[in-house]
Amino acid sequence: MFFDSDLLMSALRALTPILLAALGGALCERAGVFNIGLEGMMLMGCFTAVATSWFTGSPWLGVLAAALAAAAYSLILAVGSVTLRGDAVVLGIAMNLLAVGLTSFLLRTVFGVQGTFDDPSLAGLPLVGGFSPLAYLAWAAVGVSALLLSRHVWGLRLRGVGEAPEAAATLGVSPARYKYAAVLLSGVLCGLAGAQLALGNVTLFSENMTAGRGWIAVVAVMLGRALPLGVLLAALLFGLAEAAGFRLQGLGMPQQATDAAPYVVTLVALFLSTAQRRRRAARTRPSTTGVTS
């Protein structure tokens, strides 16, 4: 059978790190900060998680340290784009490049190896019901952030800051403070994503091990229009496309074709969702222009 529990499990495992990072990206997007540094923050999380787990023997401390380290790393974006008003895109790319170099350098200085650090005694996260605890946390984070953004005053203010910072400021809400909070939270979530990848999906660190997952998370934010549930669906789509791609290889489809699967799916989804948005906009336009109340 093509769709079975193994395929679903594989998809869900692939989904977790992307989902955590994408939720962070969504919060930033809502606060008006375009965060493309997810990949770099995640990679910092991977390294910190592995290093901390190795030296303390506790993967939980590894998770905690990863969240803190990635949050600290995200300050580059927060200070750079909010306080110093730099371009978030440039900062994000710089963060991604810096993270690859910095973690490779640290791998050499801390562990004295190049490429990959892998040791049978490195402690990874335990599995609960087939998944790491961070996977459950990721699912919970979808619900929490959805409620936060739609119901809680903090989330509503965050959205206000993103959509109309001047208006928010006149109401006494400090845009800078909310933007800082969103970026730092995205750092924490990316740190968790990195810990999940390096201590959950696998138990090792290798240079550039995020391998584009942060970029997929950026696309998931756009595809899901920065709505937590939308982001979840987008990430799920990627996970399924990837797992199905592996399965299709077993049925004789060439690797080059299955590699393209997640991107083809993205393009199709993007076209469909844009077309739908257009149609909806066309339907509602006459009523909004006709009546001014």
Next chain:
Amino acid sequence: MPRTRTRRSRSLRLAAVATGSVLLAAAATGCNAAAKDDAADGGSKGGGASFTLVTPDPVGQNEFLKLAVDGVKAAAKTHDGTQKVYQSSDSASQQQNVQAAVDAAPDVVVLVGFEFADLVAQQAEAHPKQQFLMVDACTTKTYANVSCAVFREHEGVYLAGAEAGLLSGSGKVGAVVVLDTGQFRRYSDPFAAGAKEAAPKTSASTRFVGGQSPFDDSARAKEQANSLLAKGTDQVMAAAAAGNYGVFEAAEAKGAYAYGVDVNQCTSAPGTVVDNVIKKTDVAVQEGIGQVLDGKGGKTVSYGLKEGGISLTGLEDGVESSKCVIAEHEDVLKKVEALRDRIVSGELTVDDPAAK
């Protein structure tokens, strides 16, 4: 410059992201071009022959490159000469290191890896008196001053496949390989052929890692291995660079077995890794240098089981202390040794997927 943050500008910003990342990546490599020439002088005495080894990556813990360094050192000792090692970190420093090596005009410039094929072709044409030795790859055109040492990995992989066929309980073996190219298929097709030779009812299947960074993505390689294991495969050949560790983890979790490449990888997952297809770069470098000095340069020498350039950890000395699972299966090793002898004598030839 006006700073307007509107939703409409997002597509523009995305375009900027794309071009920006390309430009920055280019700039970053450009900066690194201040080459990292870790010149390590092997000896101060002159007079004898001199050899320079240029590596495509930093040597560090890279066992494969370490062996090449050993080979050059051994050659310097045999020929009472001196040696230098230039370690590259990216394509820009590769180019600079090759140039620096050629400028110093040693007796032989040794280069390891396919990355150098085009560079060597250019330099060999420009400097017809300089002797080059390429290891693990060759230039597309032949030059009188370029010698090549290439490996027949498929022969070793075939033997590993035979071990897998004999050890498999489910009759299903598989391979997780970096990319779907002829060169990398040397790690999958012969594995299946060897398994079928040893146990004719064996079925085999392959997964290619692929994706954005196939050489780094251990999580993806692990899922590929999982998709094989889910179908009942219990012996997995791993030729996925950093992904190998992911394959080992997947096999360990399911109680299955894996096979490593290039060097002894049994230590990273004792009890899971059965054996390794090892590539003896030191032998190739040492012998290659000898041939060039003897005036027999300009040829391509292929190293396989017969020449001792390719082997299995299980067939080498010290298998007892290798932490490899194969050490516990002497009966299997006996059969594999017999198979090796048939390949060495020429009675049996292993199909080369890269030759197709």
